[in-house]
Amino acid sequence: MxxxxxxxxxxxxxxxxxxxxxxxxxxxxxxxxxxxxxxxxxxxxxxxxxxxxxxxxxxxxxxxxxxxxxxxxxxxxxxxxxxxxxxxxxxxxxxxxxxxxxxxxxxxxxxxxxxxxxxxxxxxxxxxxxxxxxxxxxxxxxxxxxxxxxxxxxxxxxxxxxxxxxxxxxxxxxxxxxxxxxxxxxxxxxxxxxxxxxxxxxxxxxxxxxxxxxxxxxxxxxxxxxxxxxxxxxxxxxxxxxxxxxxxxxxITRKESMAAASKIRDRLAEGLRAKISDMVINSPEQTGEREGMCCPYILNVSFPGTRGEVLLHTLEQDGIYVSTGSACSSNKKGQSHVLKAMGLTDREIEGTLRFSFGQMNDIDEIDVVTEKVAAAVKRFRKLGSFR
CATH class of the missing domain: 3.40.640.10 (Type I PLP-dependent aspartate aminotransferase-like (Major domain))
Known part of the structure; x- marks a missing residue:
C-alpha cells in the first residue's frame, strides 16, 4: 500500500x-x-x-x-x-x-x-x-x-x-x-x-x-x-x-520531515510532468514556509480531460491512495470551492487529484506512483473520454 x-x-x-x-x-x-x-x-x-x-x-x-x-x-x-x-x-x-x-x-x-x-x-x-x-x-x-x-x-x-x-x-x-x-x-x-x-x-x-x-x-x-x-x-x-x-x-522530527517531504513532492511533480505534458500544477511551484509558497506536504494537480474520481479508484486498485480534495466534504456533490475560487475551469477541476505526504512516506514509492498515475490517465483518455 x-x-x-x-x-x-x-x-x-x-x-x-x-x-x-x-x-x-x-x-x-x-x-x-x-x-x-x-x-x-x-x-x-x-x-x-x-x-x-x-x-x-x-x-x-x-x-x-x-x-x-x-x-x-x-x-x-x-x-x-x-x-x-x-x-x-x-x-x-x-x-x-x-x-x-x-x-x-x-x-x-x-x-x-x-x-x-x-x-x-x-x-x-x-x-x-x-x-x-x-x-x-x-x-x-x-x-x-x-x-x-x-x-x-x-x-x-x-x-x-x-x-x-x-x-x-x-x-x-x-x-x-x-x-x-x-x-x-x-x-x-x-x-x-x-x-x-x-x-x-x-x-x-x-x-x-x-x-x-x-x-x-x-x-x-x-x-x-x-x-x-x-x-x-x-x-x-x-x-x-x-x-x-x-x-x-x-x-522533534519536524525539520527532517519537511526536507524529506520536499524531495518527495519534487520527485512526484517532475515525474508526472515528464510523462503527462498537459498536466497542470495547481499548487505554488516553490515550497517553503514563507507566504505564497507551498507547504511541501501537498501537491494538487489537474489532468484535463479526465475525471479525478475515476483516477482515484483506478489507483486504489493498485494499492495507491490519493484524494480529489478535502476529505471533510468529499462526499458532498459539487465542485471544490477552493479550486473554483482560484479560477480553474470546470474541465481542470473535474480532473484534479491531491497528493499529500506524511512522515511514513518514502521517496522510493514515488516512481511507482508516477508510472501508475500516467498509465491511469492514458487509459482513461484511450477509452474515448478525452474531451
Missing amino acids: IYLDNSATTRQFPEVTETMIKYMEEYFGNPSSLYQLGVDSEKAIKTARRRVLEAMGLGDGRVYFTSGGTEGDNMAVFGAVKALRRRGNKIVTTAVEHPAVLECCKALQEQGFDVEYIGVDRNCRLDTAALEDAIDDKTILVSVMHVNNEVGTVMPVNRIKEIMKAKNAPGIFHCDSVQSFGKLNLCNDADVITVSGHKIHGPKGTGAVYVGEGTNLPAFICGGGQESGKRSGTENVPAIAGFGVAAEISE
Missing part, C-alpha cells in the same frame, strides 16, 4: 498507539476522581497539554483540548463573535477556508453579521490588498488559515495582526493551523489557533485550541467545568495522551 492522502488523515505513530493502550487498560481513571487512578489520568492530560504547547512554539498561552479541528474552528469563530459582538458586526475571512470556518461564517451571516470573503489568485495566494481594505474598526473577527488544505498555499498570516492594529480593529485573529501544525512554524501573532491530532500521526477525535495571552473565549460546552470551564465533559484521556506524544514526535 502507498498512502498519499495524509492531509485527510495519517497513520498513527506506534508510540501513540502504545500510549493510548496504556491509558485504556491500565490508567483508565476519570481525571476528575480524587484517588490515585484519577490523579494519574489528570497528570497524563497535563503532560499532553505541555507537549502540545511546546510543539506549537508559541510561549505563553492556554491550550484547550477538543475533538478535532472542526470543533476547534467552531469554538474559535462563534466564541470570538460572542465575546466581541458589542464592539462590531464585521467578520473577515477568505473564500478558500475549510468548511468548518466557512459554514460558521455563513450561519453568522444569516444572523445579520457582515461577512466579507477575500479572494485568491490562480495559485491560491490571498489578495492582501483586498484583505487590508476589508478590515476596519468594526471588525470583530479575522479568520485566515495558515496552509490551504487542498493546494497547500501558505497564507500571509504573519501580516494580519499588524493590519488589524493599523485599522484599529478590535477583533480576534483566528488562524486555522490544522495543516501546518507539526510541519511549519506557527503564526506567533494569532490570538487563537486551532490544530488537530490526526493530521500529525496522532489519534482521530483529538484537537486543541490555543488562546493567547490577553484573549478570552467564552465557555463552549457547559457542564462540570473541565478544560478550565471552556469545554466541559469527561476528557478522552487515551486520545489526549496519544495526541501529546504525536505532537512531541512531530516537533
Whole structure:
C-alpha cells in the first residue's frame, strides 16, 4: 500500500498507539476522581497539554483540548463573535477556508453579521490588498488559515495582526493551523489557533485550541467545568495522551520531515510532468514556509480531460491512495470551492487529484506512483473520454 492522502488523515505513530493502550487498560481513571487512578489520568492530560504547547512554539498561552479541528474552528469563530459582538458586526475571512470556518461564517451571516470573503489568485495566494481594505474598526473577527488544505498555499498570516492594529480593529485573529501544525512554524501573532491530532500521526477525535495571552473565549460546552470551564465533559484521556506524544514526535522530527517531504513532492511533480505534458500544477511551484509558497506536504494537480474520481479508484486498485480534495466534504456533490475560487475551469477541476505526504512516506514509492498515475490517465483518455 502507498498512502498519499495524509492531509485527510495519517497513520498513527506506534508510540501513540502504545500510549493510548496504556491509558485504556491500565490508567483508565476519570481525571476528575480524587484517588490515585484519577490523579494519574489528570497528570497524563497535563503532560499532553505541555507537549502540545511546546510543539506549537508559541510561549505563553492556554491550550484547550477538543475533538478535532472542526470543533476547534467552531469554538474559535462563534466564541470570538460572542465575546466581541458589542464592539462590531464585521467578520473577515477568505473564500478558500475549510468548511468548518466557512459554514460558521455563513450561519453568522444569516444572523445579520457582515461577512466579507477575500479572494485568491490562480495559485491560491490571498489578495492582501483586498484583505487590508476589508478590515476596519468594526471588525470583530479575522479568520485566515495558515496552509490551504487542498493546494497547500501558505497564507500571509504573519501580516494580519499588524493590519488589524493599523485599522484599529478590535477583533480576534483566528488562524486555522490544522495543516501546518507539526510541519511549519506557527503564526506567533494569532490570538487563537486551532490544530488537530490526526493530521500529525496522532489519534482521530483529538484537537486543541490555543488562546493567547490577553484573549478570552467564552465557555463552549457547559457542564462540570473541565478544560478550565471552556469545554466541559469527561476528557478522552487515551486520545489526549496519544495526541501529546504525536505532537512531541512531530516537533522533534519536524525539520527532517519537511526536507524529506520536499524531495518527495519534487520527485512526484517532475515525474508526472515528464510523462503527462498537459498536466497542470495547481499548487505554488516553490515550497517553503514563507507566504505564497507551498507547504511541501501537498501537491494538487489537474489532468484535463479526465475525471479525478475515476483516477482515484483506478489507483486504489493498485494499492495507491490519493484524494480529489478535502476529505471533510468529499462526499458532498459539487465542485471544490477552493479550486473554483482560484479560477480553474470546470474541465481542470473535474480532473484534479491531491497528493499529500506524511512522515511514513518514502521517496522510493514515488516512481511507482508516477508510472501508475500516467498509465491511469492514458487509459482513461484511450477509452474515448478525452474531451
